[in-house]
Amino acid sequence: xxxxxxxxxxxxxxxxxxxxxxxxxxxxxxxxxxxxxxxxxxxxxxxxxxxxxxxxxxxxxxxxxxxxxxxxxxxxxxxxxxxxxxxxxxxxxxxxxxxxxxxxxxxxxxxxxxxxxxxxxxxxxxxxxxxxxxxxxxxxxxxxxxxxxxxxxxxxxxxxxxxxxxxx
Amino acid sequence: xxxxxxxxxxxxxxxxxxxxxxxxxxxxxxxxxxxxxxxxxxxxxxxxxxxxxxxxxxxxxxxxxxxxxxxxxxxxxxxxxxxxxxxxxxxxxxxxxxxxxxxxxxxxxxxxxxxxxxxxxxxxxxxxxxxxxxxxxxxxxxxxxxxxxxxxxxxxxxxxxxxxxxxxxxxxxxxxxxxxxxxxxxxxxxxxxxxxxxxxxxxxxxxxxxxxxxxxxxxxxxxxxxxxxxxxxxxxxxxxxxxxxxxxxxxxxxxxxxxxxxxxxxxxxxxxxxxxxxxxxxxxxxxxxxxxxxxxxxxxxxxxxxxxxxxxxxxxxxxxxxxxxxxxxxxxxxxxxxxxxxxxxxxxx
Numbered sequence: 001x002x003x004x005x006x007x008x009x010x011x012x013x014x015x016x017x018x019x020x021x022x023x024x025x026x027x028x029x030x031x032x033x034x035x036x037x038x039x040x041x042x043x044x045x046x047x048x049x050x051x052x053x054x055x056x057x058x059x060x061x062x063x064x065x066x067x068x069x070x071x072x073x074x075x076x077x078x079x080x081x082x083x084x085x086x087x088x089x090x091x092x093x094x095x096x097x098x099x100x101x102x103x104x105x106x107x108x109x110x111x112x113x114x115x116x117x118x119x120x121x122x123x124x125x126x127x128x129x130x131x132x133x134x135x136x137x138x139x140x141x142x143x144x145x146x147x148x149x150x151x152x153x154x155x156x157x158x159x160x161x162x163x164x165x166x167x168x
Numbered sequence: 169x170x171x172x173x174x175x176x177x178x179x180x181x182x183x184x185x186x187x188x189x190x191x192x193x194x195x196x197x198x199x200x201x202x203x204x205x206x207x208x209x210x211x212x213x214x215x216x217x218x219x220x221x222x223x224x225x226x227x228x229x230x231x232x233x234x235x236x237x238x239x240x241x242x243x244x245x246x247x248x249x250x251x252x253x254x255x256x257x258x259x260x261x262x263x264x265x266x267x268x269x270x271x272x273x274x275x276x277x278x279x280x281x282x283x284x285x286x287x288x289x290x291x292x293x294x295x296x297x298x299x300x301x302x303x304x305x306x307x308x309x310x311x312x313x314x315x316x317x318x319x320x321x322x323x324x325x326x327x328x329x330x331x332x333x334x335x336x337x338x339x340x341x342x343x344x345x346x347x348x349x350x351x352x353x354x355x356x357x358x359x360x361x362x363x364x365x366x367x368x369x370x371x372x373x374x375x376x377x378x379x380x381x382x383x384x385x386x387x388x389x390x391x392x393x394x395x396x397x398x399x400x401x402x403x404x405x406x407x408x409x410x411x412x413x414x415x416x417x418x419x420x421x422x423x424x425x426x427x428x429x430x431x432x433x434x435x436x437x438x439x440x441x442x443x444x445x446x447x448x449x450x451x452x453x454x455x456x457x458x459x460x461x462x463x464x465x466x467x468x469x470x471x472x473x474x475x476x477x478x479x480x481x482x483x484x485x486x487x488x489x490x491x492x493x494x495x496x497x498x499x500x501x502x503x504x505x506x507x508x509x510x511x512x513x514x515x516x517x
Contacts (some may be wrong), residue, residue: 066390101473104414104428104457105282105508106327107384107391109296109303110340110347110368113324117345136303137324137342141280143254147478148454 048088050163057084061119063157066103068114070122078119081161082126092164095119097137098144100153105139112137119159134164176200177233181225183218191215195225197232207232219268220515227514239265239462243512244469245284245293246487248272249505253476253483260284260295260308265462265489265511267501273308283458284308285510287330293510294318294328294337305339319352319359327370332378338362340370349383349400362400373417373425374398375442382406382416382425382442393427395442406444411436415458418442421465424492428457428470437470439492450494460511466492469500471507 041056053059058081061074070078085091097116099108116135124130145152181195196208207228211221220241227238242265251257258281260273273293274281280303284295290310297306297315305318305325319325321341328339335354340347349363349372363369367387374381382395393407393416407413411431418425422442429436429449435456438449455473462468469489476483485507487500500506 101455102430102433104371104384104391104430106340106371107368107386107414109282109324109326110342110370113342113347114345114368120345135345136301138280141256141258141282145478146253146476146480146483148475148483149478152478 048091053081053084053091053161053163057081059162060158060160062154063115063159065100065153065157066111068111068118070118075122078122079126082123082128085123085128085132092132092134093123094134094136094162094164096142096160096162097135098142098156098158098160099140100156101140101143101148102153103140108139109137112139115157115159119161177206177229179229186212191218191221193218193221193225195228197229219264223264236466237464237514239464239467239511239514241515242463243286243290243515244487244500244509245273245286245512246471246502246509247281247284247507248502249485249507250276253480258282260293261502261504261506262310263502270503273310273313283327283508283510285329286512288332288334288513290512290515294330294339296326296328305337307337319357325350327372329373331374332376338372338374338381340372349381362396363403364400371415375418376420376422380418380442382418384414384416391430393425393440393444406442407440408444409447417459417461419465420461420463424465426459426461426468428459437468437490439468448494450490450492451488451497456488458508460509462489462511463513468492469509469511471509473507 045052045055058077061077095116097112099112116137120133120135143156145155178198178200179195184192186192190212192210192212194210197206199206213221223241226240230238243262244265245262248259248261249256257276259276260281262273263270280298282296284293286293293308293310295306295308296303303324303326305328306315307318308315318337324342326340328337330337336351338351341350346366347368347370348361349369351360365387367385369383369385371384372381379398380395381398382393384391385394388405391412391414392405393413394403394405396403411429413427413429415428416425424439425442426439429438434452436449436452437456437459438447440447453472454475456470459468459470467489469487471485471487473485474482485505487502487506487509488497489500490497
C-alpha cells in the first residue's frame with residue numbers, strides 16, 4: 001500500500017506541474033522518454049485523433065513479471081496520456097490489461113484486470129474522470145508479440161489505452 | 169484391466185437386429201478361474217447408439233472388476249482454437265471422452281470463450297464469454313444453444329464452476345480491479361461474497377460434499393493453493409512446495425486436489441492431498457495447464473500448449489489424458505487445436 005500512496009503523491013505533484021505546462025507541443029514522442037528530453041510531435045498526424053494518441057503520446061505501458069505496479073517509465077507515459085485527455089475532454093478511453101503466456105489462464109485474467117486498473121487509478125489521480133474510463137482484461141489471450149521468448153513476454157505484459165471517441 | 173486385478177476375466181459379446189429394427193447388444197463378463205458369470209446384460213437401442221452402448225458396457229466391466237465407477241460414458245466440453253496466435257478464434261465444443269461425436273456449440277464469430285464447465289446434470293455449461301467485448305460469466309444450454317449472462321456485475325466475472333448440487337455458480341468478480349470469490353444462487357440470483365482480501369482470489373472449486381472450497385490466491389506474495397469453508401471462513405494455505413501453484417480442482421472422490429504448478433520456466437500437472445501433503449507430479453512441459461477430473465477420480469485431462477516462434481509458427485494446443493498413476497498418457501484427437509477441457513459426470517441413462 002505504501003507504493004500506491006507514494007505514486008498518488010507523485011501523481012498529484014505532476015498534476016500541478018501539468019497546469020503550468022505550455023498548451024502546445026504536448027510531450028515527447030513515444031512511450032516512456034526520459035524527463036528533460038526534447039519534445040517533438042509528428043505533424044503529419046491530426047491532433048486529437050486516435051492516431052495522434054498512439055504516435056505522439058504513447059498508448060501503452062509495460063509491467064514486470066507477475067506485477068501490476070507502474071514503474072517510472074510507465075508513469076511518464078501515463079502523465080502524457082493524462083495531459084492529452086485533459087486537452088481533448090470528449091475522448092473516452094478503454095484500458096486493456098494483458099499478460100504474457102507464462103501464467104495460468106484465470107490468474108492472468110485477474111492480473112490483466114489489475115494492470116488495467118493500475119492505469120485507470122493513476123489517470124484518475126491525475127484528474128481524468130473515472131466516467132470516461134472503462135477497463136477490460138484479456139489475460140494471455142491477445143499477445144501483441146509472437147514467440148515464446150523473454151522479449152515477446154516483456155512486450156505482452158502491457159496495458160493499452162484505446163481511444164473510443166475521438167476528441168476535439 | 170491388467171494391473172487392476174490378478175483375476176483373469178473374459179468378455180463375450182453379441183449384437184443382432186431385433187424385429188422392430190433396433191439393435192440388441194448382449195455382453196457377459198466371465199471369471200475364468202471361478203468359471204462363473206460376473207455380469208450379463210443386454211441393451212436394446214437404435215443402431216446409431218452403438219458406441220454409447222459400448223461405453224456403458226465398458227463402464228459396467230470397469231465397475232465389476234475395480235469396484236469403482238467407470239468414466240467411459242462421459243463427455244468433454246472444451247475450447248476449440250484456430251487462427252493466428254494474436255487473434256485466436258475460440259469456440260465451445262463438445263465430444264465423447266474418446267474424441268468421437270464431436271460438435272461445435274458456438275460459432276466462429278471472433279468473440280472469446282474460455283473455461284467451460286459442466287453442471288452436474290450436464291444440461292448446462294458455465295463459461296467466460298466476451299459477448300459485446302464485455303467479459304462475463306454465462307450459462308449455455310447444451311440442448312437448445314441458448315446462452316444467458318449470469319447476473320449484472322459491474323466489472324469482469326470469470327473462473328466459474330457449479331456447486332456439486334448444481335444450485336450455485338462460484339466465480340471470481342473483479343471489483344475495481346480486485347478479484348474476489350463470490351457465489352450466485354441460480355434460483356434466487358442472490359450473490360454472496362466469500363473472500364475479502366486485497367490480493368487476487370480466483371479459480372474456486374468445491375469439494376464434492378460442498379462443505380469446502382479450494383482456490384488460488386497470491387495473498388502470501390505468490391500464487392498458491394488455499395482451502396476455506398464453504399461460507400468463506402477458516403482460510404488456510406495448503407501448497408508449500410517450491411514454485412507457483414494454480415488451478416486447484418477438487419477430486420470427485422474428495423481425497424485429492426489437482427493443480428498446475430510453475431517452477432523455473434516449466435509447467436507441471438500434479439495432485440496433492442487436501443491438506444497439501446503427498447504432492448505428486450504427473451506430467452511436465454513448456455506449458456501444461458488446467459487439469460479436470462474424470463468422474464471416478466482416476467484420470468485427469470488437461471491441455472498442453474507448445475512453444476511458438478516470433479513469426480507465429482508453433483504454439484499449438486492439444487488435450488491429453490493421464491492416469492492418476494502417471495501412466496497411460498494419451499493425446500485426445502480433436503479437429504482443431506484444443507484447450508480448457510472439462511470432464512462431465514457419467515451421462516444419466
